[in-house]
Amino acid sequence: MKTTAPKRLPVVRDIVFARLVDDRHWVSDGRMSAHEARTAIRSWRRDGATVHVYRTTDRDGLDLHVAYARSAPGYWSRGETTVDIYEIPTESLLAL
Secondary structure, three states, X not given: OOOOOOOXXXXXXXXXXXXXXXXXXXXXXXXXXXXXXHHHHHHHHHOOOEEEEEEEEOOOOOEEEEEEEEOOOOOOHHHOOEEEEEEEXXXXXXXX
């Protein structure tokens, strides 16, 4: 009987998350899973926010997606503009 080696799972790195409120840092160096990031980005899109996703590489040459989500002023409290930025390693997206 022939046996095969177990399939190696890809290494999934954390997604780095930052939130800006009226150009001020509110949360810095937050971490979340790829599933949490995907859920948050879908929620932004569903709520009508401006969402852009860019493909790039990090300083080490690893594939990376940067997602930028911006709400209109007043969507959140006190009429502030809120921006979320997600740095998502491509390997994390492919592992979903």
